[in-house]
Amino acid sequence: MADVLVLGGTGTTGRRVVAGLRAAGVTARAATRKPDAPGEVRFDWTDRSTHAGALRGVAAVYLLAPIGEASPAVLVEPFLADALDAGVRRVVLLSSSAVTEDTPGLGALQRLVRAAPEWAVLRPSWFMQNFTGEHLVAQGVRDGEIVTATGDARVAFVDAGDIAAVAVRALTDPEPHNTEHVLTGPAALSYAEAAAIVAAHLGRPVRHRAVGRAEFAEHVTASGTPAEFARVLAALDEDIRRGAEDRVTTDVEQVTGRPARSFETFVQEEIR
Numbered sequence: 001m002a003d004v005l006v007l008g009g010t011g012t013t014g015r016r017v018v019a020g021l022r023a024a025g026v027t028a029r030a031a032t033r034k035p036d037a038p039g040e041v042r043f044d045w046t047d048r049s050t051h052a053g054a055l056r057g058v059a060a061v062y063l064l065a066p067i068g069e070a071s072p073a074v075l076v077e078p079f080l081a082d083a084l085d086a087g088v089r090r091v092v093l094l095s096s097s098a099v100t101e102d103t104p105g106l107g108a109l110q111r112l113v114r115a116a117p118e119w120a121v122l123r124p125s126w127f128m129q130n131f132t133g134e135h136l137v138a139q140g141v142r143d144g145e146i147v148t149a150t151g152d153a154r155v156a157f158v159d160a161g162d163i164a165a166v167a168v169r170a171l172t173d174p175e176p177h178n179t180e181h182v183l184t185g186p187a188a189l190s191y192a193e194a195a196a197i198v199a200a201h202l203g204r205p206v207r208h209r210a211v212g213r214a215e216f217a218e219h220v221t222a223s224g225t226p227a228e229f230a231r232v233l234a235a236l237d238e239d240i241r242r243g244a245e246d247r248v249t250t251d252v253e254q255v256t257g258r259p260a261r262s263f264e265t266f267v268q269e270e271i272r
């Protein structure tokens with residue numbers, strides 16, 4: 001099979017997609033703005049001169065949209081046109097459980113991707129990996145207090161490794177999926193329940209503080225996030241508070257043949 005181009009190939013899902021493709025014997029090209037390792041290719045959404053080289057000889061693309069763009073279709077539409085012209089047949093879009101075709105901005109990408117001859121749209125719930133690394137929730141774990149505007153509503157956190165495993169199947173299965181997959185973990189948890197699992201594992205207090213939407217937006221802005229994006233994140237928390245993420249799907253198991261990783265296993269294996 002020809003190469004697969006993995007956009008966001010150095011990120012949370014992309015580097016796992018690259019690893020999964022290579023383990024399956026597929027040549028994966030990891031797109032990054034700063035390539036410094038074999039198998040990486042320079043790609044910058046904002047520099048179209050990098051697109052043709054990244055697409056040369058590529059049969060399928062894992063498409064992670066430009067992050068933080070209010071109208072990502074402005075960049076994605078010409079890229080997709082170039083990709084199809086260059087011979088790409090299959091496109092797998094990383095979207096979000098919170099995004100439907102009708103969502104302003106990101107929703108347009110789902111419509112664009114359906115125009116590819118072969119396609120899949122991945123709509124994961126919130127990542128378990130938000131509890132590690134640089135994410136605000138991970139900072140909350142370090143501080144002993146996770147702040148959200150989700151109240152006591154639940155989220156079916158999903159493992160980035162499971163998202164990547166579904167992506168690898170969607171990119172390589174002989175039959176194109178030509179559908180969307182809503183991806184969740186095996187159980188929905190409130191942030192208070194998740195914090196209790198993390199606390200028990202670390203052996204120190206980690207609590208959840210539920211705040212209102214405006215206070216949460218201020219909290220996010222104080223961490224260095226632009227105010228406009230903080231308001232978007234606060235609105236997503238509000239949706240969670242209303243129950244939008246309190247559902248479990250079986251898509252991970254249906255696509256990969258193995259059950260989705262539990263939050264408890266993730267915590268034991270990835271939180272130090």
Ligand SMILES: NC(=O)c1ccc[n+]([C@@H]2O[C@H](COP(=O)([O-])OP(=O)(O)OC[C@H]3O[C@@H](n4cnc5c(N)ncnc54)[C@H](OP(=O)(O)O)[C@@H]3O)[C@@H](O)[C@H]2O)c1
Pocket residue numbers: 007008009010011012013014031032033034043044045046064065066067094095096097124125126127130
């Ligand atoms: N976190 C969640 O709970 C959650 C839930 C559902 C959906 N999502 C969606 O997941 C996506 C993020 O995916 P992720 O977590 O896998 O990524 P990530 O870890 O945030 O990594 C971002 C990637 O984008 C690349 N990148 C940044 N700016 C770029 C540019 N101008 N041109 C080309 N590449 C650029 C980075 O590569 P370099 O820095 O190497 O260039 C990096 O590989 C978002 O669209 C978000 O909406 C997240």
